[in-house]
Amino acid sequence: MTSRAAPKPAPNLKFAHIGLVVSEIDVMTRFYVDVLGFTITDSGVFGEMRVAFLSRDPEEHHQIVLTTGRPADLPANTINPDFGPVIQQISFKMGSLADLRDMKGRLEQGGATRLTSASHGNAWSLYAHDPEDNYIEFYVDTDWYASQPFYVPLDLTRSDEDIVEETRALCEASPGFKPIGRWRADIARAMAPPFQK
C-alpha cells in the first residue's frame, strides 16, 4: 500500500504593496498625500526615473510606489471604461459609512473624477478616478457574505440604519448568504496558512 504525502503548503506570504507608473509624479504624489493621507517615506531618482514611496502604515515602508515612465497614449479597457487597461482597481479599506462619506467629500475637493458608490453585499464601496485615471475604491466591510459579483447602486446620503437594513435584506436573499464570520471560517480551510511574522 502506498501513501501519498500531503502537498507542502505555499511558503509564508502576504500581499503588501503595488507600484504605479505615472506621468506627473508630483501631481499624483500630492493627491495620495493630501486627499488619501499617505506619507512620503522616501523619494528620489534612479537613473532616468523619479520614484516616490508612500505609506499609511509604519509596518510597511511603502504601500504604493510611484515611478515615472508612463506611456502617453495608453489604450482604454476594452469592456469597462472605468477600469484601467491592466490594473482594474486599487482598493482601500475604511472603518465606517461615515468615513466613506468623509472620503467622498475629500475626493470631490481634491480633484478625483467620476465618483460612484455601490453595495456589494459584503462591502459598501465608493469609487473614483485619481488624477491619472486609475480606478480607486474605498470600502467598508459588512457583516454578511453574498455571492459575487453583486452590485447594487448605493446612495450615501441615506442614513446608516437604512443602508444596513437594505443591505442585510439583499444579502439574505442571495443564494450564497452567510454571516461573514462563517464565510471566513469556511474559506480559511481552502487557503494556505495566514501570514506569520
Ligand SMILES: [Fe+2]
Ligand atoms: Fe473591490
